[in-house]
Structures are given as structure tokens and as C-alpha cells.
Amino acid sequence: MRLDELRVLACTVLRRAGLAGHHAEAVAETIVAGERDGCASHGAYRLLVAANTIRKGIVTSNxxxxxxxxxxxxxxxxxxxxxxxxxxxxxxxxxxxxxxxxxxxxxxxxxxxxxxxxxxxxxxxxxxxxxxxxxxxxxxxxxxxxxxxxxxxxxxxxxxxxxxxxxxxxxxxxxxxVARGEIELHRRAGKAVPDDWGYDAEGKATTDAEAVLNGAMxxxxxxxxxxxxxxxxxxxxxxxxxxxxxxxxxxxxxxxxxxxxxxxxxxxxxxxxxxxxxxxxxxxxxxxxxxxxxxxxxxxSARRYAARAHSLEHGVLIPSALHAEITKILETE
The missing domain is CATH 3.30.1370.60 (Malate/L-lactate/L-sulpholactate dehydrogenase, NADPH binding domain)
Structure with a gap:
């Protein structure tokens, strides 16, 4: 996707989820910046996080x-x-x-x-x-x-x-x-995490991403x-x-x-x-x-700037499964 396409998608999803226009635009810029700079754990995936938080009634729309x-x-x-x-x-x-x-x-x-x-x-x-x-x-x-x-x-x-x-x-x-979003991406992909990232709910070291999310980092x-x-x-x-x-x-x-x-x-x-x-x-x-x-x-930040230069010219790649989850918000909200 071109960055302007991702920006439009992010704003549309956030507005559909319930945010007022100026609120949606401010949030969308951060999401676009994350994806633009190669930080997948803080990029388009965060649209799902934001929409969930809005849906739970935690965020004021306007x-x-x-x-x-x-x-x-x-x-x-x-x-x-x-x-x-x-x-x-x-x-x-x-x-x-x-x-x-x-x-x-x-x-x-x-x-x-x-x-x-x-x-x-x-x-x-x-x-x-x-x-x-x-x-x-x-x-x-x-x-x-x-x-x-x-x-x-x-x-x-x-x-x-x-x-x-x-x-x-x-x-x-x-x-x-590690960032919590990184553990969540491992959970979504069914991948193990290093055993020094966290503990399960019983306080034991684990490589199970979901166990860490339910225990302690x-x-x-x-x-x-x-x-x-x-x-x-x-x-x-x-x-x-x-x-x-x-x-x-x-x-x-x-x-x-x-x-x-x-x-x-x-x-x-x-x-x-x-x-x-x-x-x-x-x-x-x-x-x-x-x-x-x-x-x-x-x-x-050097790696982010290198990714930014590439993204500005070539756009970004959004996994098809993630894109489908994001666009589903437009159908359900």
C-alpha cells in the first residue's frame, strides 16, 4: 500500500470505530508512522488495538x-x-x-x-x-x-x-x-518467544507467548x-x-x-x-x-530512517490476514 492509502484506511477505520475526525487523524498519523518506519508491532496492527479499546468504551470519541x-x-x-x-x-x-x-x-x-x-x-x-x-x-x-x-x-x-x-x-x-506488541505478534503467528521474555501465571519461565501475556513480562x-x-x-x-x-x-x-x-x-x-x-x-x-x-x-533510529526512505518511495507491505482483520472493522462497526 502507498502511505497515503494506509492513512486513508486508518482514518476511515478509526472514524467507523467511533472517533471524531480530528481525533482519528491524530491517531492515524502515529499508526502510519510506525508502519512507514518498519515498526510492524506499532504500525497497522495497532488499528486492531485502538478499535478494541474504543469498542470497550475506554476512549472518549470527541x-x-x-x-x-x-x-x-x-x-x-x-x-x-x-x-x-x-x-x-x-x-x-x-x-x-x-x-x-x-x-x-x-x-x-x-x-x-x-x-x-x-x-x-x-x-x-x-x-x-x-x-x-x-x-x-x-x-x-x-x-x-x-x-x-x-x-x-x-x-x-x-x-x-x-x-x-x-x-x-x-x-x-x-x-x-521486549515491547508487549512483539509478544502479541508472536502469539498471533503461533511462534515461541525466548524463555527470558517472561513468566507464566505461576511464575515459571516459559516460551509460550500467550502464557507470558497472561503472566508477567x-x-x-x-x-x-x-x-x-x-x-x-x-x-x-x-x-x-x-x-x-x-x-x-x-x-x-x-x-x-x-x-x-x-x-x-x-x-x-x-x-x-x-x-x-x-x-x-x-x-x-x-x-x-x-x-x-x-x-x-x-x-x-538509523534502521527506521532507512525503512522510511524505502516506504516513501515504494509503500509498505501489510500481511493479507491483518488487512482482512482491519477491513472487517468497516463491516462490523
Whole structure:
């Protein structure tokens, strides 16, 4: 499919599932971005996830967003339980403005629903010339290091760094050993997962994808990933007055929808620290990137940008079975 065809399909499906037009468009852009950049677990497949969450009554179709300013360099967007993409799109201009005025600014997205990656958001801020960081909890699916019962969400951390004349340096990773969507794709394909991805409901290591989904995932890097997961819980939960991953799962009330809660974004303007020497110091960053690539190592996001270049020219391949599931929404909703 060409990307514009996928965008039309995504918007049509989301509207048919119940989202208002502007809401559907914001969500569709993230789905198209995932597929465009070769991230199948966050691409067209997420239309099924979003439609299921809408069907379960977890998402507000046409949310009434409220934008507040708790402090001079702070923005809060109360999302009225719409998807986070709409809240980010509405709050982004004010966050960018405050970061440029004060050098650093933070934005809390409260009462939103999450189902996607965070890298489109930090990449957008990096394209605005800002260094950016984003974190969010999810549902309690992940056990702490040394335990086998869920406490944390997949709790991603995303970072963006502007590169003049180049695509931004961006990374986005779950603090779990793997994204939950990746385990779901294994389940759908009937494939085993590595035995270090998670536990079954009895706390035993397993290669059964469905057993992990019904049990507990693991953090990456043992206690290090566990500590980062706890940090995300605190920054995007209690700090901004929103839910932890355990509270999100309770709020779901066994409906099986996407996580409910908050997100924290921090944006920093390099020029505020560096003034007239900003170009000189950004050049030092470029020297570091070059030293990484010169020895054959890959920069985070390089693979996505390569996939993007191919997709923009040739389109994307959607598995026929997945396409059939997606189009079925148009017949049933």
C-alpha cells in the first residue's frame, strides 16, 4: 500500500470505530508512522488495538481537552480520556514556546489512553530544534527484577536530539525485555518467544507467548531496567497526579483495553544553555555520532530512517490476514 492509502484506511477505520475526525487523524498519523518506519508491532496492527479499546468504551470519541499552565514553564493537557496523540498535538505548540522562552519546559498529559510508541513525539520536538524526553507507564504487565508478579508497565523512555540538516537522533525503548506488541505478534503467528521474555501465571519461565501475556513480562537488564521502570512510574504517575500501571489495570476493570494514565514530556532548548556557541557544541555531538558509525555501529533510529526512505518511495507491505482483520472493522462497526 502507498502511505497515503494506509492513512486513508486508518482514518476511515478509526472514524467507523467511533472517533471524531480530528481525533482519528491524530491517531492515524502515529499508526502510519510506525508502519512507514518498519515498526510492524506499532504500525497497522495497532488499528486492531485502538478499535478494541474504543469498542470497550475506554476512549472518549470527541474529548474536550483542557490546557492549563501550572507554572511559567509547565503545561498540562487534560485529555478527557482521548488517545494521547490528540493531547500531544494540542499541547505541543505551547510546550515548544515555553521551552524557547525559558530554556526548559515540561508538559503533562493527564487522563489519556496510550497504545503506541513515543518516538513520533520526541522526533517532532527534535525537529522543532529541542532536546526532548518522554515517559509513560502502562498496565501492570511487568515483574520487577527478582520477582515474578506484575508491578510495572512496559514503561517506555524516548529521547530526541536535533541534528541540523539531518534526521534527529531518536531512541525509544520499553523498560521491559521486549515491547508487549512483539509478544502479541508472536502469539498471533503461533511462534515461541525466548524463555527470558517472561513468566507464566505461576511464575515459571516459559516460551509460550500467550502464557507470558497472561503472566508477567520481564524488565530488560535485570535490576537496571527495573529501576528505570520504577522511575517512569514515578515521573509520569504520582509526579503529575496520574495513575501508576497497577492503578491503570484496576481502572480497566478487566475490559481488556489500552492503558489509561499520564505522560510526561520535557523539552530543552540548546540555545538557552549555549547562546552563540550552539553550532559549535552541536558539531561536537555530530563528531560523536560519526565516531560511532565509523566503526560500523548503528545509531538508534538509523534502521527506521532507512525503512522510511524505502516506504516513501515504494509503500509498505501489510500481511493479507491483518488487512482482512482491519477491513472487517468497516463491516462490523
Amino acid at each position: 474529548p474536550k481537552l483542557q490546557i492549563e499552565e501550572p507554572g511559567p514553564a509547565l503545561v498540562r493537557v487534560r485529555g478527557d480520556y482521548g488517545f494521547a496523540q490528540l493531547a500531544f498535538a494540542r499541547g505541543r505548540p505551547r510546550l515548544v514556546d515555553k521551552a524557547r522562552r525559558f530554556g526548559i519546559a515540561a508538559m503533562a498529559l493527564n487522563d489519556v489512553v496510550h497504545f503506541a510508541a513515543l518516538w513520533p513525539e520526541v522526533e517532532a520536538l527534535a525537529e522543532d530544534g529541542l532536546v526532548s524526553l518522554a515517559v509513560t507507564p502502562s498496565h501492570a504487565w511487568v515483574a520487577p527484577a527478582g520477582g515474578t508478579r506484575p508491578v510495572f508497565g512496559t514503561n517506555p523512555i524516548a529521547f530526541g536530539w536535533p541534528r541540523p540538516g539531518r534526521d534527529p537522533f531518536v531512541f525509544d525503548f520499553a523498560t521491559s525485555a 520481564r524488565t530488560f537488564g535485570g535490576h537496571k531496567g527495573s529501576a528505570l521502570a520504577a522511575m517512569v512510574e514515578l515521573l509520569a504517575g504520582p509526579l503529575i497526579g496520574d495513575l501508576t500501571s497497577r492503578q491503570s489495570l484496576i481502572a480497566d476493570a478487566e475490559r481488556g483495553g489500552s492503558p489509561i494514565g499520564g505522560e510526561l514530556l520535557i523539552a530543552i532548548d540548546p540555545a538557552a544553555f549555549l547562546g552563540g556557541s550552539v553550532a559549535e557544541h552541536l558539531a561536537q555531538a555530530e563528531a560523536m555520532f560519526e565516531s560511532i558509525e565509523r566503526q560500523g555501529a548503528r545509531l538508534p
